[in-house]
Amino acid sequence: MEILRTLAHQPVNSKNNMCERSKAADLRSKKSEHHTHAHQELSRIVTDYKTGRCYCRGKLLGKGGFAKCYEFSDLVTGKVYAAKIIPHTRVSKPHQRAKIDKEIELHRGLHHKHIVHFYHNFEDKDNIYILLEYCSRRSLAHILKARKVLTEPEVRYYLRQIVGGLKYLHEQEILHRDLKLGNFFITELMELKLGDFGLAAKLEPVESRRRTICGTPNYLPPEVLNKQGHGRESDVWALGCVMYTMLLGRPPFETTNLKETYRCIREAHYCLPSSLSSTAQSLISSMLAKSPQHRPQLDNILSHDFFTQGFTPERLPVSCCVSSPNFQRSPARNFFRKAAAALFGGRREKERYYHTIKLSKEEEVHRLQSDLKKITISTPAATDTASVDSVLPLARRSTPPPASADEVRDSIHMIVRGALGASSSSSSSSTEGVEDGSMASVVDSVARVLRDCLEKMAEAESIPKKKGGSTSFLWVTKWVDYSNKYGFGYQLSDHSVGVLFNNGTHMSLLPDKKTVHYSAELGSCCVLSSAEAKESFQGQVTILKYFAHYMEENLMDGGNLSKGTDVSKPSLYLLQWLKSDRALMMLFNDGTFQVNFYHDHTKIILCREGKAHLLSYINEDRVSTTVCLSALLTNGCSAHLRERLHYAYNMLMQLCI
Known part of the structure; x- marks a missing residue:
């Protein structure tokens, strides 16, 4: 091509030039024939x-x-x-x-x-x-080309999935070494997949690392340019470049020439426009730290304020590939905005109420936010890692008596005071397998079972053989955390729906959609028809029904575990829930204990059936295995499941603090 460009600028009245032009034409003809031949060689x-x-x-x-x-x-x-x-x-x-x-x-x-x-x-x-x-939506590079920039909720959505895949790679001692938008592929359902492992390599000790400079120039970290080799921190640097590019439409170190780009990278010199939120600027700055040792680990990225203080959609619409989403019109926002209107009346009344709360509770907001410090727990030795996860315990409060309509309205506004949830809430009158039905007793009973299992369980390579027959226990198939305003909602496998409100009260809508169970204190339950409940507790019933509607319309079940139920058994009532950066834990009145792990969607469910304890495990492919705990003790389980049981136990023990 360079020869052709040169020839094109030569005078046309020279015989030599005419000869050269003839040669160039022959070259073009041969090149065309070569491409045609190559295309024919690649058979249909x-x-x-x-x-x-x-x-x-x-x-x-x-x-x-x-x-x-x-x-x-x-x-x-x-x-x-x-x-x-x-x-x-x-x-x-x-x-x-x-x-x-x-x-x-x-x-x-x-x-x-x-x-x-x-x-x-x-x-x-x-x-x-x-x-x-096959990823039918192509790649993030194609999406950004159409969109120019992405919104922060979208960036959180994609980054969570990237970190999930990258964390798995690093656990396998593999470095990707070429993280960029073109290597993040999007499926039909708008799920992100990390691909192209042409430059991937096994992680080596610092002293043994290859000094090869490889990757995409705009995403290379300083240590690679300085021929110190790739480490996990190098992938984190590239992740910072990816986040910057998604939010601003260009890489942070892009310049007019490569030499200048490399100079900026070595000096970690780039601009953070004021258009970015403070949390986005903070996270990008931490990932693009010049020294690899100063960059965050992957777990710490997901616990950053950029994620914990911002909205992350559960799913993105396909329209996001070509146009900016309107999250104000998302199903969840629509449902809950209508619920708020039903509770608080017109806009003026609502604004006046919020203004009053804000002025009178400013100091209390600050105090409560300071109290809700993150508590770190060590990951068990079985994981062979030194990582830690942050667990945010829920505030424990005394449970109020049955609420009036005004008290219900006040309790829903507890979000203004920074409350995240309640530890003591409802329970059915039956607490089979729990000594006295109290919160402490339920926690102690489940903790004792898990502790005995972990201490006495045999070593094995796999989970024991499946238990035959259908199961009658209940488990959570869907959930919604809307505790920043109302509470925590969930759907059980019998299609009943429950909400643990921020004021500690609990309400369930049974599968018949006509019966409501209301609990204002542990061990008590009031059974009402839907009409009676709406008359007495209009606000909470409205919220309950919106939770039910949203989960039915927008969420899919969490696995293929049998949904058979024993109608003679009382419904479950959520006592307490707990979220960490890695998992969601739910504890129920009868000792049923469930932990959902976010990134691979695995689940552990511990419950009683008769006199026996059952453990169910739903793997990343949504396939379930249910065994008697006695069989697990005898036969053991895989290290994969054992590590999750350790983590679940550590989460449970946070309730005892």
Whole structure:
């Protein structure tokens, strides 16, 4: 191409120049013939001769230095893949082929919700084919190209998933080394998948690290440019560049020439516009710290104020690929805005109420926020890591008597005073398996069972064989944390819906949608018809129904565990819930104990059935296994489950502090 550009600027009246132009025309003709020939070589139908499977090549999805990526369809099953195709001519040298083989070996062993799934690889005389998970919404780079910039809620949504996938990689002692928007792929359901492991490598000790400078120039960290090698902190630096780029539409160190870009990177010199929120500026600054030792760990990123003090959507609409979302019109906001209108009347009355509270409670807000300090608990040794998670305990308050309509309204406004939730709330009159039905007794009973299990359980590689038959116990299939205004809502496996309000009272709407259970103190339960309840507790019933409607319309069930129930057993009532950076814990009046882990969506449910304790585990593929605890003690379980049980126990013990 450089020759052609030169020739194009030569005088046209020279014989030599005419000869050169003729040669250039021949070169162009040969180049065109080469491309046509190459296109013909890549057949429309590709056969894996080892398996006999045939694939139909579809549209081009993208291309890189060595490979092109096409849509591939299995002609028998119709399943669609993203096929990475590398011509043998591009990897003819031994070190080039070794690089591809290393990528295949590394990617094949990765299994995580936020990692592009590796399905299969094969080759023929012309090409190497790698079949990967198909992500129909392409990549974050394509989305940003259409959108220019993203909103902070979207950035939180994507970053949570990126951190989840990256944390898994780092736990496998793998560094990605090329984090950028083009390597974050988006599925049909707007879920993010981390892909392209061409530059990924195993983590090495500092003294043994390769000094290779590799990656995308705008995202390289100072230590790599200074030939000190890649570490986990290098991926965190790239993550800071990614966050900056999503929010501002350009990388932080982008300049007109590469030399200047590298100078800015080495000095960690970049601008943070005032248009960014203070929490976004703080998080970016921490990730783009010049010294690797000063950058946050992945767990600390998710516990930063940018995440804890900002709204993160559960799901993004597909329209976000091309236009900015309007979160004010999201289903949850619509439901709860209507609920607030039903509770507080017109705008003027509501504004006057909030203004009064704000003026009279300013000092109390500050005091309560100071009291709600994060408590750190160590991850058990079974995890082989030194990470810690922050757990935010709920404020414990005495439970009030049955509330009047005015008291209900006042209690809902407890958010203005900084309250997050209540530890003591409702309970059914039956507390089978719990000594005296008190909060302390429930916690102690469950803690004792978990402690005995962890201390006496045998070592094993897997979970014991599934327990036969259906289960009749109840468990939480959906939940909504709206404690910054009203309370914590959940749906049980029998489709009853409960809300633990911020004032400590509890209300349940039974599966018949006509009966309401109301509890104002531990051990008591008032059964009302929906009409009676609405008349007596209009505000809380309104909130309860909006929670129920929202979960039914917008959330999917949390697993495939049997939903059979024993109608003779009383419904569960939530006593207390607790959230950490890693999991949600829920404790119920009969000792049922459930922990949901966010990033891989695994769940642990401990309950009683008759005289036996049952443990159910729902894995990342939403497949459940239920065993008697006695069998678990005898046969043991995998380290994966044991680590989660340790974590669940540590969360439970926070209630005793």
